Amino acid sequence: MSAAPKVLISDKLSPAAIAIFQRRGIEVDFKPGLKPAELREIIGNYDGLAIRSATKVTREVLEVASRLKVVGRAGIGVDNVDVSSATARGVVVMNTPHGNAITTAEHAIAMIFALARQLPEASASTKAGKWEKNRFMGVEVSGKTLGLIGAGNIGSIVANRAVGLHMKVIAFDPFLSEKRAVELGVEKVDLDTLVARADFITLHAPYTEQTKNILNRERLFAMKKGARLINCARGGLVDEAALFEALQSGHLAGAALDVFETEPATDSPLFGLENVVCTPHLGAATAEAQENVALQVAEQMSDFLLTGAVSNAINMPSVTAEEAPRLRPYMELARLLGALSGQLTAAQGExxxxxxxxYEGQAAELNQRPLTAAALAGVLTPMMGAVNMVNAPVVARERGIEVAETVLERSGDYATLVRVTVVTQALRRSVAGTLVGTGKPRLVEIKDIAVEADFAPHMLYVTNQDRPGFIGRFGMTLADAGINIATFHLGRNAPGGDAICLVGLDAPVPEQVLATVRALPLVVRATPLAF
Incomplete structure (x- = not known):
């Protein structure tokens, strides 16, 4: 008889989580507050690790976690988990995406009122024995315009509450459809319009390369004079130095921050401003939310460790133990094709x-649901951040993105083929791939142009006019920059027509080299890719 699975809880969780593990026959140790060295010393004894935001599951931790099968994050964000390293070592990473959505949305609404009525300053003044009634003149939120940056799960709850407060709600979200906007009772606008019109702006977007400093100095000073800013999403979405300048100058009336670029935030120039409300990342800090995420993560981890069932996984879809061996290479192929399409789409801001x-041939005989989810996650992640194979269909549906599957049982040029097509207002972009050998993904077509290419961690995709001399100039540009080419793949639709070049590289392309490539004669577009 095999030994019972063993789980370590290394952050503060509700006692309900411990009770669930024990009730289901799983041995559990509760050791919050472990130092990194202490965690590395004992992690090899455990099959599961349950965490919140304090524990950092780094590559170094995973390297010594010889028994570890699953990491369960009680909450949404997995910034403190090295998901790539976990995936490479076969460790499933789970989160609880919906357990604290209402709590975080309510905190944002509370911050709006705190700013509008100067509640923290008024409370401190009154407790100090003062009665400065005339000093704290507030503003009503009713009739004001609230700008949402991000209208997903949490943002849509904020919109619902704000509409109930008789606020005019406008929203910027690349994935928000007109139909969904009508359902939420909001007006869909572009970011510049939102910044210019909103009396209050609240952020509910993930932190990605695309959203980093989405409110930079230019946009902060483009906000209405006297506007107020709320960030209960992620640190790094707002340029804090520029925000300090906008507040100190009087351009903005106030800001409320629950998250910061560096956490814990113990020292910031913003702390010295009276018109700034700060809380220590309390968005999910309610008894109900903590209970919900604790229950959810314990149940999910128990299901996985006892039965192999997978739910709310960041790095793999929900599949049965019987399906997994056959589906796994197809899921990776679908993810890679989606990631290629998503990165090309994100680069154009479409x-x-x-x-x-x-699905064609052998791929048509499989359960396509996890494969389509993997493709959706690949497409959406470059623009949305932590979209996984479980929540990708929900994210697409919430944003009004049409998702369609086509199954063609007969084989064409390949015994098995998966094709991902992304449709935007301007174009249709299609990529296709197959499996070779023992299940290795291979790209075989981009935009109706045949190209046989293996996926590499770092690649450069170039579209150009098919003319003599281009390949030489392009190769010399990379060589002069000291960039080694691992693989080189070419394709064209016709002699002298449109051509593509897909290059596998040993490292990412530096920005200055990318600029040089884009300036080469005949280059139409150059996009760095990462897989």
Whole structure:
């Protein structure tokens, strides 16, 4: 008889989580507050690790976690988990995406009122024995315009509450459809319009390369004079130095921050401003939310450790133990094709209208649901951040993105083929791939141009006019920059027509080299890719 699975809880969780593990026959140790060295010393004894935000699951931790099968994050964000390293070591990473959505949304609403009525300053003044009634002149939120940056799960709850407060709600979200906007009772606008019109702006977007400093100095000073800013999403979405300048100058009336670029935030120039409300990342800090995420993560981890069932996983879809061996290489192929399409779409700033996934030959005989989810996650992640194979269909549906599957049982040029097509307002972009050898993904087509290419961690995708001399100039540009080419793949639709070049590299392309490539004669577009 095999030994019972063993789980370590290394952050503060509700006692309900411990009770669930024990009730289901799983041995559990509760050791919050472990130092990194202490965690590395004992992690090899455990099959599961349950955490919140304090524990950092780094590559170094995973390297010594010889028994570890699953990491369960009680909450949404997995910034403190090295998901790539976990995936490479076969460790499933789970989160609880909906357990604290209402709590975080309510905190944002509370911050709006705190700013509008200067509640923290008024409370401190009154407790100090003062009665400065005339000093704290507030503003009503009723009739004001609230700008949402991000209208997903949490943002949509904020919109619902704000509409109930008789606020005019406008929203910027590349994935928000007109139909969904009508359902939420909001007006869909672009970011510049939102910044210019909103009396209050609240952020509910993930932290990605695309959203980093989305409110930079230019946009902060483009806000209405006297506007107020709320960030209960992620640190790094707002340029804090520029925010200090905008507040100190009087351009903005106030800001309320629950998250910061560096946490814990113990020292910031913003702390010295009276018109700034700060809380220590309390968005999910309610008894109900903590209970919900604790229950959810314990149940999910128990299911996985006892039965192999997977739910709310960041790095793999929900599949049965019987399906997994056959589906795994197809899921990776679908993810890679989606990631290629998503990165090309994100680079152009295009709004996605539809995602179509087609299966031919042997791929048509499989359960396509996890494969389509993997493709959706690949497409959406470059623009959305932590979209996984479980929540990708929900994210697409909430944003009004049409998702379609096509199954063609007969084989064409390949015994098995998966095709991902992204439809935007301007174009349709299709990529296709197959499996070779023992299940290795291979790209075989981009935009109706045949190209046989293996996926590499770092690649450069170039579209150009098919003319003599281009390949030489392009190769010399990379060589002069000291960049080694691992693989080189070419394709064209016709002699002298449109051509593509897909290069596998040993490292990412530096920005200055990318600029040089884009300036080469005949280059139409150059996009760095990462897989």
């Amino acid at each position: 709004e996605i209208k539809a995602i179509h996934v087609a």
